Amino acid sequence: MPEQIVIIGAGQAGVQAVQSLRAEGYTGAITMIGDEAYPPYQRPPLSKAYLLGSFARERLFLKPDAFYREAGCELILNTVVTAINRAAKKVTLGDGRTLSYDKLLLATGTRVRKLSCPGAELAGxxxxxxxxxxxxxxxxxxxxxxxxxxxxxxxxxxxxxxxxxxxxxxxxxxxxxxxxxxxxxxxxxxxxxxxxxxxxxxxxxxxxxxxxxxxxxxxxxxxxxxxxxxxxxxxGIGVVPNDMLARESGLACQDGVIVDQNAMTADPSVFAAGDCTRHVGREGVEIRLECVQNAIDQAKHAALAMLGRPKTYSEVPWFWSDQYDLKLQIAGLARPTDQLVLRGDPKARKFAVFHLRDGAVAAVEAVNAAPEYLTGRKMIADHIKVLPEKLADLSIPMKQIAQG
Amino acid sequence: MPKITFIQPDGTEQTVEIAIGWSVMEGAVRSLVPGIDADCGGACACATCHVYVDPAWAAALPARSEMEETMLDFAQDARPNSRLSCQLRVTSDMDGLVVRVPTSQH
The missing domain is CATH 3.50.50.60 (FAD/NAD(P)-binding domain)
Incomplete structure (x- = not known):
């Protein structure tokens, strides 16, 4: 059992790792380092309710301060990590301090991709x-x-x-x-x-x-x-993963920190979770996901792996977006070669697009259509095959379609 | 602030104060009530903040939206008094509300 776990990054993946480590019985020290002024908070509302002004800042925080106290997690905020020394198992902080670790979790997330066109530095x-x-x-x-x-x-x-x-x-x-x-x-x-x-x-x-x-x-x-x-x-032209620290410490990176299906890097003491990782997804293809689901699920797997009980990460990715009164919910990863099946009428502002691959549901995009989204997500996980004409038939409820 | 009581599957009770306008889920998370995962943070996107409303209260609460209704339709062990706690916005009328936390959210 490790005695000293250090988490670089104080976001959704980092806080999930703290929660999972304690839930799984880890009793050693945990230190989480974040470069922002705030403890871990939700990013999805930033471009939605928070910008609209209908959501106070204090509601963004993922956990109350008491959570970190009770979990015995030392939270170091406003602080960057400048180096990882894997041979010595130490990280160096921007203020010159060094911290030792038995296990290290990289949950460094992403940063925005910047435009470099003329005038990009103008105010406004x-x-x-x-x-x-x-x-x-x-x-x-x-x-x-x-x-x-x-x-x-x-x-x-x-x-x-x-x-x-x-x-x-x-x-x-x-x-x-x-x-x-x-x-x-x-x-x-x-x-x-x-x-x-x-x-x-x-x-x-x-x-x-x-x-x-x-x-x-x-x-x-x-x-x-x-x-x-x-x-x-x-x-808003996308993000790039924060993988520089890992790269500089000699860990393999390629548009993200490369980890296996247990969220482990090639160094058995170093793990990574969330947006900053590139991992082999459930379909056997290398992917980098930018979503809450991946932050949560991969962090859970990282926690298990850090405690020596690795479990293969194979959850179905899911995403959502709110625009006007429309809720877009997506599960699975589509491919250009998938067969598209439309269920419902976009004019009704309530419909879903299913992606079939080898006859089975591989992804679903649902607009104001929770049954299609939820059933689709389950069908993807279970590799359920279904006929396109059945899927398109609104007279057959999704619960029945779920049986294949 | 209205006081809301959460009862765990093992019978443990926890009464927490939740600000008016916040959701029952937000109040639970803020007070570290176990068993309310709320993965999506209240976007009605994940159905992991499922609770059972005390039958005495069920009729006093605002009706479920269609979205909540359908999300619950697929929640594990949903019952007629099931609600997604992220969709329950706290009002002064909810002082004393009692909800039960399910065994699992997944």
Whole structure:
């Protein structure tokens, strides 16, 4: 049994590891180090309810302070880790301190991908990753303000929806030919494009941003040779994993810290969980996931592995997004070669797209359709085969379809 | 603040104060009530904050939304008095509410 566990990163994966380690009977020391000013908090509401202003900051925190006290977890905040010395089993902190570990968990998450176009450093160009980002955005997020959103993915579109609701003049720029292209199928992209357009959001697909214009602060966005006036820019073009520490310590990294199905690196004392990892997924393909589900489930497996009781991580990934009154829920990982089956009518604002692979449900995207999402998730886990015509038939309830 | 009592499967009771406007789930998490996982943090996306409302209270609470209804339909061991605690917004009328925590959320 280890006696000293150090967790680098104070986010969803880190806090889950603390909880799981204690639940599994670990009685040694735990130290968690975070580079933000706050204890672990939920990121999903940042671009949704928190930006809307309907959610107080104190509600973001994943656990009360008492949790860390009772769990005997020393929380070191506002502090970066500058190096991992795997030979000596020590980490060095930004303030010069060193901490020894028996087992080390990397739960370092991601950081935003930055734009490097001309004008990228102008005042008024915002990114959205943490509480401080949203608090900064909030000051200028006012009705009548013209906001240009770069990136038509989850973050960009959630901010677009909140902006439209709060009376901002919203324009979205997306380089791909459809919205959320990395995450959803075409019918779902099309549906959300129509919803955003109906809310007054101007969508520019197939459009790359060339430069931000302005003297001291942002005045416009140049895209497709045209300057679109803007008072404010929000860039949401994805994230990159924080794998530098691991890389510098000699651990294998490739767009993420490479771990096996037990969340273990090649070093038996070092584990990693959450957005920062690249792992072999349940389908046997290497993936890096950016979601709450992976942070929680992989951290649970990392905790077990750290205690010498590894258990293969094979949970079905799931994701969600809230835009307007629409709840998009996704389970599984789709592939371009999957057979798509539409269940329900997008016009009813309640439908699902199933992805069949070798006759079995491999992924589902559900819009305001919880039964399809939940049943689909279970069918994916159990490799249930189903006929497309049955899946598309709304007169057959999902509970019955779940039997295959 | 309204006081809400959580009863564990083994009978252990815990009464916690929850601010008006917060969800019952948020109050449970904040007071470290075991058995309320709330993986999605209250987005009505995961059905891991399932509770059983004391029958005396069931009728006094706002009705389930369609989304909650369907999420519960798939929760383990759902009963007529099942609720997702993330969808129960605390009001002054809920002072004294009693809910039971299920054996498992998964």
């Amino acid at each position: 160009v915002h990114y959205l990753r943490d509480i401080a980002d949203v608090d900064g955005l909030q000051n200028v997020f006012k009705a009548g303000t013209r906001i240009a959103i770069v990136g038509g993915g989850y973050i960009g579109l959630e901010v677009a929806a909140v902006g439209a609701k709060r009376g901002l003049d919203v324009t979205v720029f997306e380089t791909a030919d459809r919205l959320m292209a990395r995450a959803v199928s075409k019918p779902v992209s099309t549906f959300f494009a129509e919803e955003h357009a109906a809310a007054g959001v101007k969508l520019n697909l197939n459009t790359s941003v060339e430069a931000f214009e302005g003297k001291e602060k942002i005045e416009g966005v140049r895209a497709g040779g045209i300057v679109h006036p803007a008072d404010l820019v929000l860039v």
